[in-house]
Amino acid sequence: MTVIKVALLGFGTVGEGLYESINSHQQQLQALLGAEVHIAGVLIQDSEKQRRLAEDVLVTTNFNDILNIPDLQVVFEAIVGEDPSYEYLSKAIERGCDIITANKVMFAKHGEELLRKAREYNVSIGYEATVAGGVPVIRTIAQLLQVNRVEKIQAILNGTSNFILTEMRKNELPFETVLKSAQDLGYAEADPSNDVEGFDAFYKLMILSNLLFGKQPDWHEVKVEGISEISNHQIQSAHQKNERYKHIAEIKKDGDQIIASVGPALTNEDHPLYNIEGVDNAIVIKASLAGTIAIQGPGAGSYPTASAMIEDFAHIFQNKKAAYALT
Amino acid sequence: MTVIKVALLGFGTVGEGLYESINSHQQQLQALLGAEVHIAGVLIQDSEKQRRLAEDVLVTTNFNDILNIPDLQVVFEAIVGEDPSYEYLSKAIERGCDIITANKVMFAKHGEELLRKAREYNVSIGYEATVAGGVPVIRTIAQLLQVNRVEKIQAILNGTSNFILTEMRKNELPFETVLKSAQDLGYAEADPSNDVEGFDAFYKLMILSNLLFGKQPDWHEVKVEGISEISNHQIQSAHQKNERYKHIAEIKKDGDQIIASVGPALTNEDHPLYNIEGVDNAIVIKASLAGTIAIQGPGAGSYPTASAMIEDFAHIFQNKKAAYALT
Incomplete structure (x- = not known):
């Protein structure tokens, strides 16, 4: 089965909820997308902290390690505050990744800019999680x-x-x-x-x-x-x-x-x-x-926010799948 | 500008609301779809009743007149009751039309059958209006x-x-x-x-x-x-x-x-x-x-139900537009 490689930026409440939710909804994702979702890397802040992550996940404090993951397709961002997430997401877009963010402060300030950049690089941005958590407004x-x-x-x-x-x-x-x-x-x-x-x-x-x-x-x-x-x-x-x-x-x-x-x-x-x-x-x-x-x-909350991000992710990949099917 | 030719079956509360709403939201529809929506025909029951319809609209009590409209692309159905709308919609699908229905009794009974037929003829069905009117459930x-x-x-x-x-x-x-x-x-x-x-x-x-x-x-x-x-x-x-x-x-x-x-x-x-x-x-x-x-x-109500039908319509044609753009 095809694999979609994704990375998570941040492993706080939302990041951890996202990690668990992707794994617990792997069956739904496979049925929808015809592909397995593999969390290939997680960007963390504190390398001393204990985390329950699968052994094949690259855990790093260096964003460049994430950017260098071969065939990385999607970056999920769950960092608090404007910096450095704007810079990270800009770079991820330039690398050709779709991005999905829960960061409202950053997106309120830089959303339009990121959306413009995404069009330029022909990638998508999901930002459902920035407003009202799990409510799909x-x-x-x-x-x-x-x-x-x-x-x-x-x-x-x-x-x-x-x-x-x-x-x-x-x-x-x-x-x-x-x-x-x-x-x-x-x-x-x-x-x-x-x-x-x-x-x-x-x-x-x-x-x-x-x-x-x-x-x-x-x-x-x-x-x-x-x-x-x-x-x-x-x-x-x-x-x-x-x-x-x-x-x-x-x-x-x-x-x-x-x-x-x-x-x-x-x-x-x-x-x-x-x-x-x-x-x-x-x-x-x-x-x-x-x-x-x-x-x-x-x-708000871990799973509702993860819900918004995963639904955005599925939507983006369904559109891609439809596009591939036609070409 | 490209024209999308549509027909309405039924001109009661919902049918009339739909007619007015398509006309009052022509600008939004053109911006979204890059096409003008032309209501080419309306199926009515009582030919004696006075109706405010544009002169270029074919008004008929005979469903075959609707089916014979050249280049008809979409049939909106707002008839009450199971019959004859199931038969009409089956024929419309066989003719290659997308259909959009507000008919809950009919769709509760024949929805699966119509969806199967739609897949067979490669057309779409919108049925948002069958449940909870304007609420997009x-x-x-x-x-x-x-x-x-x-x-x-x-x-x-x-x-x-x-x-x-x-x-x-x-x-x-x-x-x-x-x-x-x-x-x-x-x-x-x-x-x-x-x-x-x-x-x-x-x-x-x-x-x-x-x-x-x-x-x-x-x-x-x-x-x-x-x-x-x-x-x-x-x-x-x-x-x-x-x-x-x-x-x-x-x-x-x-x-x-x-x-x-x-x-x-x-x-x-x-x-x-x-x-x-x-x-x-x-x-x-x-x-x-x-x-x-x-x-x-x-x-329920005229405009909320029309809303559900028009949004289905826009969604179906956006998908088509995306497909055409890629081929």
Whole structure:
């Protein structure tokens, strides 16, 4: 059977989930692609750490070792932060590899550039995992709502913020207490500002902006607010009136102008995001023909993120297979 | 510019919505497909009725006139009931046309047969519109969750039943009263049994069964119940305990056996379908990697159904365009 050789960059929560998921879904992948997926290399940061990896996997701290793997076809990237992943992915594209990324900060900044480079080198980029984890929002918009004009998106894109707001309301607790328990549960980082100050949702919204409108608004003109200033008192007063604070990322177009915002909003029962609770993400898409479609699911986590990456991978290779069959 | 010639079978609510939507989204279609979509013929039932159709459209009560349109490429079918649409679509396939259908009764019974015939004649079938109207559940499963193993589906597939249950609870009214107002609003037919006795949801579930498992359970072994036996008293007693009746279609596999059911169920706040209200449909998909994904939106209506059909159409022609480009 044909073998597709892939490499993983990063072996944290997502990288490890990806490794396990590719192996546990080998049968599905073979049925779909008619090929076996072989994880040929893994780029790690800390060579001292113990990892459960098969013996034929090249484990290295040097990206050039990955680039030099013979017949490498795909690079899965699950590194946190902008650098050095942008540089790595550029090089992987130049080498002729398809790339699949979960890196939202990097892709919000360099996505368009990478997509341009990918066209130049005739390779594909999968980036479903950059927005809303396992919820297939990118490809729903790109593939399932192509004729529809998407008029507006309202979304809960940060599970940590949504979890904190939900717990504050239900348990009548202040922000700091709930943040601490979110950190203990692994839902929030030691430095939580990226999540609770709205930046994470903002990066995801900018990726959606490119997808929807082919461009982004000026970053400085987008109002970005987090949830750290909302008091338990405010939340409980709203609760008395059956209202809930939700952290909402919103984008629409007004003429040629893109109007985007990220911040807490009071919602009532009629709001489509009112019932989204806990760590879930949800995206409400207002489309010209379909009407208002909502997609909801786990916005983060090891397997959901791996899911998005593997589905992108299968899609890319199915297209290739169709192309080969015809030539 | 190249022209794609299409015909519509049926000019009721869906047929007319489709006609308008193709015309109002001509620009999107041209950008996507590089071709103009020309509605060349419309099959109608009653030649006496006034219709607002362009002058170059062949309007006929005779299906053979449609089949004889030169260079006809696609047949959109929006007829109600099994006959004669199965016969029409078989003939259209034999003539080499791609077909796109919204006919759930027909497709639940003859879908596999038509798909087989389509493979034989090298044409495509779009059937997104047969399940949940504008909610893109068929292609989410077929294209976005291919590697994932779908373990279970729970869904609200009949908007009429969901509307009636919601209104009974909110307004403390008996079934008959709410049914009457649903009929006045156009949400229920004069003979409502197909909706309120669970058959409509059952047909849709059988289409999902084929998609998920490549086969259907024996129809006589599936328990199908509607909502007409639920009293206002039952609904209000449940409401006191924060519970809601929802009409749920469910399917999963246990070993080689498909286990399916359709009927009312008591749900509490933690149930993923508890908050689906009014005429909306929702599908909750439990997938091996992505986790629990829910998709919600308008399950019927003129434009949402047209949306599903036009998106299928665009998808089929994009695949063709890619194939032509390579040969």
